[in-house]
Amino acid sequence: MDSRTEKSQVMSGYLFALGSTAIWAGNFAIARALNQSITPITLAFLRWTVAAIAILPFALKHLIAERALIRRHFPYILITAILGISLFNTLIYFAGRSTTSVNMSLISITFPIFIIILSRIFYGERITFNKVAGIALVIAGVLILITKGRLSSLLSISFAPGDALMLLAALTFAVYSLLLRRRPKEMSLWTLQASTFIVGAILLFPFFLWDRSTAPAVQVNAGLVLAVLYIGILASLTAFVIWNKAIERIGAAPAAMVYYSMPLISGILAFFVLGERISVIHFYSLLLIVPGILLANWRKA
Secondary structure, eight states: OOHHHHHHHHHHHHHHHHHHHHHHHHHHHHHHHTTTTSOHHHHHHHHHHHHHHHHHHHHHHHHHHTHHHHHHTHHHHHHHHIIIIIIHHHHHHHHTTTSOHHHHHHHHTTHHHHHHHHHHHHHOOOOOHHHHHHHHHHHHHHHHHHTTTOGGGGGGOOOOHHHHHHHHHHHHHHHHHHHHTTOOTTSOHHHHHHHHHHHHHHHHHHHHHHHHHHSOOOOOOHHHHHHHHIIIIIIIIIHHHHHHHHHHHHOHHHHHHHHTTHHHHHHHHIIIIIOOOOOHHHHHHHHHHHHHHHHHTOOOO
16 A cells, blocks of 8 residues: 555545544534423434434345344343443433533543443453543543532532433443443444344333323424434444444544544534533533543553
């Protein structure tokens, strides 16, 4: 591969990573924008139903060829679907009812810190000084965010419900990410992704029926349909595909560094689309959270 081709591959890799990050940032904006139009459970069920239908043309042959693997490893698929599909994004949509999309995106990027702690507990991975210092910075950034800079209020702290739900979502996603390490080696990513989409939607179905019997009727309009298609096709399927393309071309670590630009992208979207105010508190929080995550994940070459 000549240098020009290599540069092109690297550039496209970073663009893929930035594109998927921007799509996921849009998911937070939609969660916030639709908080009064549709209930979180209904939105989550519609998202994963659309995602399951959208992925089938690409994954059907893999599902058929690996059906024996699916039966053998179904307990693993079930737990992964509960955490990564049914629970994680439903928590995000509940959080969108009582906090801003900027707060949601800032808190969401703390999930690598949970991964560091859980990796120590379950895999015995060493926690270095860098990781401890990084964790301290991230915690400080989150505390500044949720106390709005008034750290003295920690003595009588009362989390905004949405902030607490986003922390729970980040913990859920960390456990889900650790489970992905244990993916059966012989199972393709298409099979895992499609099977968890389908199982996750099925698990949400009874809650969807209960939700529809107790909540007000959803007012279907063009905006709602477009939003569901966005989160079902773009945020679930398209972002997954181009994220993996990014990892193929530039590697997982550089792609993860691009992911940490999500609060910036989310803030821009929230400002222009939702009219949310961005304050100096968000800036100070970002100055602590992002360097903290980078420091916690830094290692010598």
